[in-house]
């Protein structure tokens with residue numbers, strides 16, 4: 178039986194992997210997420226996804242390890258997770274009434290040097306909303322732990338006028354790409370759980 182490890186502390190990523198039904202476990206990558214400011218969002222998320230996967234794979238070289246990283250890019254500015262409510266308000270202020278890209282890098286590492294990498298981009302357009310509505314949304318706290326300060330599967334969908342691309346990518350893992358990577362790596366799906374040994 179293969180060991181699959183999700184190199185992530187993200188509850189949204191775990192929820193997406195849980196839906197897939199493949200046996201896996203999650204482990205914190207424990208890496209610094211600093212990258213050169215000269216990198217684009219697409220370049221940065223690929224570097225960071227690889228850094229996370231490599232850190233966990235170094236601890237478990239016989240396992241398969243999936244790492245991911247996500248950034249928002251709006252009018253050339255790169256946004257990550259907001260540290261506090263005021264930062265979240267500034268982030269959403271840049272996104273409302275505009276179109277932005279949310280980029281997710283993924284990296285699958287396996288035994289024997291197997292590596293698969295991809296960057297998935299979804300394009301979102303938000304309604305322009307009044308300040309009092311923005312304050313009400315911030316009060317819900319969905320900004321916490323989310324690049325861009327919104328949850329597309331939560332109340333944040335009321336901000337969304339248009340979405341182009343994979344919706345799961347916005348939540349943290351582009352599942353169409355993840356499934357392709359896992360199938361290309363020979364993962365079996367829909368297996369019955371092994372019977373408990375007497």
Ligand SMILES: Nc1nc2c(ncn2[C@@H]2O[C@H](COP(=O)(O)OP(=O)(O)OP(=O)(O)O)[C@@H](O)[C@H]2O)c(=O)[nH]1
Nearest residue numbers: 185186187189246247322323324328329347348349
């Ligand atoms: N539920 C949800 N999460 C979102 C959404 N948009 C962004 N995120 C989360 O924002 C986070 C992006 O930050 P990252 O640095 O890539 O990941 P992280 O949360 O630090 O977790 P690690 O994988 O351990 O690095 C991820 O946890 C995404 O799941 C969304 O619309 N819904």
